[in-house]
Amino acid sequence: MTLPGRESTTFRAGDRVPDLTERRSRASQSFWTLVVGVPAIFSVLRLGVEAGGELQTTLLLVANVNPVNLAAALVTTAARLASAGLVAIFAIGAVLAASSTAAPTSWIGRHPPLFARWRVIAPNWLVAAGFAVALATWPILYLPLLLPALAAAFQFSPDRLDERRVPRLLVLGGLLAGYAYLMLPTLWDAWQQRETFAVLVIAAPPVLALLVPGPIPPIVARPLAMTVQLAVLAMLCWASLPVITTPVLPLTVTTVRADSDAGADGTEDIRGHVITVDDVSTVILEERGGVRYVPADQVEAQVLCPTEGELPRYRLRVRDFHVEDSLLEGMGRRVRPVTRVDAACRATSSAAR
Amino acid sequence: MINASLRGRVRLLATTTAVVLTLLLAAGAGCDSQREPDLPSVQEKLEQTHIFGQSKLRIGVATYEPLMGVLENNKLVGFDIDIARYIAASLGYEGESAIQFVHLATEDRIPALQSGQVDIVVSSFSITEERQKLVSFAGPYFVTTQEVMVPVALKSKIRTIEDLRNPNYRVCVGGGSTTEAELEKHGIKTLVVKNVRDCVDGMRNRKNLYDAVSSDETILAGFRSMYPTEFEIVDLPFGTSEQLGVGVPISDPALRDLIAYFLHQSYLAGRSGKTSPWLTAYHQNLGPWLDGEREQPPPLNVPELVDFDDKAPV
Numbered sequence: 001m002t003l004p005g006r007e008s009t010t011f012r013a014g015d016r017v018p019d020l021t022e023r024r025s026r027a028s029q030s031f032w033t034l035v036v037g038v039p040a041i042f043s044v045l046r047l048g049v050e051a052g053g054e055l056q057t058t059l060l061l062v063a064n065v066n067p068v069n070l071a072a073a074l075v076t077t078a079a080r081l082a083s084a085g086l087v088a089i090f091a092i093g094a095v096l097a098a099s100s101t102a103a104p105t106s107w108i109g110r111h112p113p114l115f116a117r118w119r120v121i122a123p124n125w126l127v128a129a130g131f132a133v134a135l136a137t138w139p140i141l142y143l144p145l146l147l148p149a150l151a152a153a154f155q156f157s158p159d160r161l162d163e164r165r166v167p168r169l170l171v172l173g174g175l176l177a178g179y180a181y182l183m184l185p186t187l188w189d190a191w192q193q194r195e196t197f198a199v200l201v202i203a204a205p206p207v208l209a210l211l212v213p214g215p216i217p218p219i220v221a222r223p224l225a226m227t228v229q230l231a232v233l234a235m236l237c238w239a240s241l242p243v244i245t246t247p248v249l250p251l252t253v254t255t256v257r258a259d260s261d262a263g264a265d266g267t268e269d270i271r272g273h274v275i276t277v278d279d280v281s282t283v284i285l286e287e288r289g290g291v292r293y294v295p296a297d298q299v300e301a302q303v304l305c306p307t308e309g310e311l312p313r314y315r316l317r318v319r320d321f322h323v324e325d326s327l328l329e330g331m332g333r334r335v336r337p338v339t340r341v342d343a344a345c346r347a348t349s350s351a352a353r
Numbered sequence: 354m355i356n357a358s359l360r361g362r363v364r365l366l367a368t369t370t371a372v373v374l375t376l377l378l379a380a381g382a383g384c385d386s387q388r389e390p391d392l393p394s395v396q397e398k399l400e401q402t403h404i405f406g407q408s409k410l411r412i413g414v415a416t417y418e419p420l421m422g423v424l425e426n427n428k429l430v431g432f433d434i435d436i437a438r439y440i441a442a443s444l445g446y447e448g449e450s451a452i453q454f455v456h457l458a459t460e461d462r463i464p465a466l467q468s469g470q471v472d473i474v475v476s477s478f479s480i481t482e483e484r485q486k487l488v489s490f491a492g493p494y495f496v497t498t499q500e501v502m503v504p505v506a507l508k509s510k511i512r513t514i515e516d517l518r519n520p521n522y523r524v525c526v527g528g529g530s531t532t533e534a535e536l537e538k539h540g541i542k543t544l545v546v547k548n549v550r551d552c553v554d555g556m557r558n559r560k561n562l563y564d565a566v567s568s569d570e571t572i573l574a575g576f577r578s579m580y581p582t583e584f585e586i587v588d589l590p591f592g593t594s595e596q597l598g599v600g601v602p603i604s605d606p607a608l609r610d611l612i613a614y615f616l617h618q619s620y621l622a623g624r625s626g627k628t629s630p631w632l633t634a635y636h637q638n639l640g641p642w643l644d645g646e647r648e649q650p651p652p653l654n655v656p657e658l659v660d661f662d663d664k665a666p667v
Contacts, residue, residue, distance in 0.1 A: 095372055142382045148375040197385050211371035220369050235383055306661040313390045322664040333666055341661050346399060346445030
């Protein structure tokens with residue numbers, strides 16, 4: 001990839017740095033190894049966690065969970081994290097790359113940081129794909145952050161909109177007006193609800209996007225490169241924990257006709273994940289742990305339940321899309337708007353057992 | 354030259370500041386996404402109530418009030434019953450097997466709540482200051498006014514409060530009701546009996562015992578639904594209203610809050626033009642017998658809670 005104003009490479013002849021084509025080829029191999037390997041490892045880890053650490057339960061899950069379903073479930077939950085990682089790496093990398101280009105004789109110019117090197121060798125389609133996945137999967141509240149990230153990743157400064165001042169200002173004004181039209185009602189609601197972070201995350205990014213492209217002084221770039229790269233990698237590791245612990249199978253409550261010595265009403269609600277169903281029995285991985293084999297003729301009803309993690313924190317909407325939904329989720333809710341929680345889910349939380 | 358250098362420095366400073374602020378904002382978003390909701394959730398509230406973990410919800414109801422709660426062919430029907438079923442389903446008790454309806458006489462409603470005989474009462478329970486010292490109320494879910502019911506033969510003769518003041522007309526009321534005090538306030542002499550049914554029986558079976566009966570419009574509408582050809586409701590401007598609420602033990606504020614929340618959800622659905630449990634209950638029971646289109650009154654003291662379906666389009 002060629003960053004604006006970065007036609008010549010920062011790596012001087014005679015350095016030990018291999019040429020760009022070779023590095024791209026190596027990077028491509030590493031990239032596809034990561035794309036295939038990381039989800040596979042995560043999937044196995046997830047099954048282990050889902051089974052509650054029990055070897056036999058893990059084996060039961062491995063035997064019954066379809067690999068395609070497992071991969072699809074992983075993509076559903078990990079796409080947000082993966083795109084956040086890519087966007088952060090490319091945006092920060094581009095800023096550092098621009099800084100190293102601007103000061104070739106400084107330390108950062110002679111030793112471009114890791115993220116800067118990644119940004120330089122990453123093809124533009126990968127960067128664009130990262131942003132596209134982020135646009136579709138990030139919570140709407142955080143989408144404004146993509147503006148400065150996009151401006152940074154492509155070093156897209158307002159000067160590139162138009163060389164002439166007036167048309168440039170007109171285009172910028174139009175873009176800002178469009179953003180304001182979209183976000184002002186939400187911004188006002190956030191202000192009234194005293195949601196300081198929401199106000200900041202809606203109002204600040206368009207302004208930051210105008211200022212963020214361009215090099216930063218080497219004296220700032222060096223410490224920033226070291227701390228931010230470490231912080232991003234650490235945050236990615238930290239944020240990947242929920243991906244491992246997110247259940248693979250959907251949470252259900254199964255109403256089972258109990259034995260005669262059971263409760264007065266003769267039924268029992270089992271809260272857990274259905275591993276498999278066949279003619280003989282329904283195999284349920286209970287939420288509190290353990291596997292139950294329920295004879296098929298005793299199952300009276302089965303309902304799907306939401307989990308605590310799906311509770312909203314904000315009461316804000318952008319044009320009727322809840323700010324904690326991603327665009328994909330928001331559109332999904334338009335297709336199936338009613339999501340009533342079934343009564344059986346209320347009466348049988350894990351605390352009741 | 355100096356100008357260009359200064360502009361370059363300002364530009365560097367602005368970019369640096371913007372980069373740092375963007376990073377801080379991104380880090381803030383990372384932390385924010387892990388934050389727990391500030392408001393309590395419906396599930397948390399439910400876990401604080403005394404009913405959590407119970408296999409059945411015991412609901413105190415009336416079984417002798419036509420349109421509101423009445424036993425017909427061994428099945429309870431009525432507006433109160435439908436509201437009770439909606440609340441029960443919202444609390445996690447859906448279907449007849451999860452609900453135990455307990456028949457309660459009017460005077461037993463408060464003792465039944467206090468003694469723990471029932472979990473909630475949905476039985477034309479008016480919210481009054483006196484009662485609020487003994488039990489909690491969620492609601493109101495209905496606002497009723499005072500009306501007068503007359504035999505069809507007197508329909509054209511009794512039309513105003515002034516007509517009722519005529520000593521020739523004998524106006525019957527149930528004892529100890531707010532109706533009695535209201536009629537007295539308007540200078541209307543009344544004949545007091547034990548309950549409204551006695552007034553209606555007196556007007557039907559023993560000819561000329563009473564000429565009019567006054568009570569809540571819902572109760573009168575119920576009797577009119579039983580004898581539609583015999584009686585007519587006269588709309589008089591008494592000016593008082595009664596708010597019907599769901600009775601909850603005073604020791605269980607979480608349950609009161611939850612019921613108020615679910616009544617409010619129904620209220621919001623009705624306001625947004627969609628059908629709501631309240632509207633369905635109203636149209637199936639009271640609607641055909643009351644004048645004019647009614648709307649659910651907004652419940653009072655509704656707590657702010659979060660629930661799983663909050664993200665759904667409004």
